[in-house]
Amino acid sequence: MTEPASGKGPTEWSAHPVGIGPWEVEHPGVPSPLDGPDADRYDPELLADGDRRNVVDAYRYWRRSAIVADIDTRRHTLHIAIENFGNDANIGTVVRTANAFAVDTVHIVGRKRWNRRGAMVTDRYQHLEHHPDTTSVMDYAADHGLTVVAVDNTPGSVPLETAELPERCLLLFGQEGPGVTPEAQAGAAMTVSIAQFGSTRSINAGVAAGIAMHAWIRRHADLDAAW
Numbered sequence: 001m002t003e004p005a006s007g008k009g010p011t012e013w014s015a016h017p018v019g020i021g022p023w024e025v026e027h028p029g030v031p032s033p034l035d036g037p038d039a040d041r042y043d044p045e046l047l048a049d050g051d052r053r054n055v056v057d058a059y060r061y062w063r064r065s066a067i068v069a070d071i072d073t074r075r076h077t078l079h080i081a082i083e084n085f086g087n088d089a090n091i092g093t094v095v096r097t098a099n100a101f102a103v104d105t106v107h108i109v110g111r112k113r114w115n116r117r118g119a120m121v122t123d124r125y126q127h128l129e130h131h132p133d134t135t136s137v138m139d140y141a142a143d144h145g146l147t148v149v150a151v152d153n154t155p156g157s158v159p160l161e162t163a164e165l166p167e168r169c170l171l172l173f174g175q176e177g178p179g180v181t182p183e184a185q186a187g188a189a190m191t192v193s194i195a196q197f198g199s200t201r202s203i204n205a206g207v208a209a210g211i212a213m214h215a216w217i218r219r220h221a222d223l224d225a226a227w
């Protein structure tokens, strides 16, 4: 039997990799949360049918809007932008990782459409904004007091491993092939590169985004607040 769906819980990799069943089955004899003080959080259908979503156990049976509202109370001052001038399948991976790190907003620059498969539905819990061009996302950063840091291993970049990432930060990534556009690099306060030691010229953009986001997390997040 699982613990009631309150407080902190293990993640999807432990006891319930494919979710949990109806409340009455999981918690026989325990009053329904719909009769409790936080009834508004709970989704009657999920309580009745079970919750198979990819969410941490603390959010089991919660309405999606309640989950987003809860994450909103502790989102980081980290924004992510990814250029989407071709059609980059890595964006889903970036969105999923941004969700895991409670990033404030993911900004898609260029084409509005992107392949959601890799996001594994995490995009429903993540604020997303579209910008038609680089100027638009740079204006957003200026309006919101965010320092833009481009991420690419191009000439003039400084090592991410020793860079001081700003607390109010917008990390901007390029796409497979062209990398970060010259306009974006020109508008960024700095460009950081991830140290490589093998033969490949670059790593996958989704992987690079995960490494860079985690560098910010190590520097600025309250690790005691992690699940």
Ligand SMILES: C[S@@+](CC[C@H](N)C(=O)[O-])C[C@H]1O[C@@H](n2cnc3c(N)ncnc32)[C@H](O)[C@@H]1O
Pocket: 151, 152, 153, 154, 172, 173, 174, 175, 176, 177, 178, 179, 180, 192, 193, 194, 195, 196, 201, 202, 203, 204, 205, 206, 208, 209
């Ligand atoms: C596959 S790379 C393509 C561009 C790359 N500059 C090249 O020469 O092949 C796509 C994106 O992943 C990120 N990236 C890949 N490798 C990186 C590295 N070593 N350091 C920083 N960013 C990297 C950057 O955001 C880059 O724009």
